[in-house]
Amino acid sequence: MTELGSAPVPAPSPEDHIAGPVDAPLVIEYADFECPYCAAQHLRLSRLRLRRVFRHFPVRSSHPRAWAAACAAEAAALQDRFWEMHELLFSDQGRLEDPHLWERARELGLDLERFETDRRSDAVRDRVRRDFQSGVRAGVVTTPSLFHDGRLYAGQLDAAALLAVSAGGSA
C-alpha cells in the first residue's frame, strides 16, 4: 500500500529532471503541463539563473490532458529529450491531444514507435505517479508549487518571492 502521509520534500536525486548551473539557487517545482499558471511561471523562472528540478503534479479532473502530457514528457526523457519536450508542451497548451503529442515527438526526432509504447507504459505512469505522491506528502495542494530554501511557495510567485528565489535566500 502506498504511503501518502506527511513527509519532507525529497532532495534532488539522479531520478529527477534537473537543469541549470550546479552553483545556482535550487528550486524544486511541482507543475502540470496543462496548467496555465505553470506555463506563466515557467516563463518567469526561465529568465532567472536557477538550478531547476521539475516534478509532475498532474490533476486530471481540472486538466484532462495533464497525465497524457506528463507521460509524453517522460517518454521523451527515455530518449534524452525531457527538457525539449517540457518546452514544447508549455509553449502550446491548447494543443495536447494525441496527434499534437506525436507532432512534438516528430519535431524532436524521437523514435515514434518507442515514444508511443513508452508513454503508455506502466513504468512511465509509475514515474509520474511517484512525483505526484512526493508532492502530496510534502503538502503540495495546487500548481504551480515551488520549494526553495526549505520553504513551500504555493501558486504563482509574486515579485518579492521571485527576487528571494533568484537571490538564493528566503523571502
Add this chain to the structure above:
Amino acid sequence: MISPGEQAPEFTLRREDGNAFTPEDLQGKTTVLVFYPFAFSPVCTDQFNLYEEVLDDLKARGATLYGVSCDATWSQKAFREKLGVTIEQLSDFEPKGEACRAFGVYHPGGFPQRALVIIGPDGVVKWGYEAEVPTELPGANLIFDGLAAAGGG
C-alpha cells in the same frame, strides 16, 4: 470542533439521491467528512480536484470520503459535475447548518469551517483537523496522517 474519542453526534445530511445520510451510514467503515464553505468557491475547487486524485489510495485504506456543505443538493451536484469529480456530496441545507453545528464546525458567517473529520467503523470520531482560515487548503497528506493516527493503517 468535535474531539477524537467522542461518539459521532446525531445528524441528518441529504445525499444527492435525496436519501438521508445519518450516523447509521457510518457503521462498519471508515468515513472522512470534508466540510467546506461553499460550492464553486475557488479553494474548494482545488481541494476536491486534489482529493479526487488520491481516491484510489483512500479506498485501499478502506476509507470513504464525502464533501459536506450547507449548499442545496442541486448546487452541490452541479459543482461536483463541473469539477469532474466523483466524491459524493452531502447537504446540510435544512435545517441549515444543523449537522455542521453538531460537529462544531459551523462558522458564524453561515457556512462550514474548512475541516476534516475521520470517523471509525464504530461511529467514534478518530481524528479532526480545522483550517485556521477558510482559504487554507488542507493537503491530502493530512488525511493520510489522520488515517494513520486513527489506526486505519
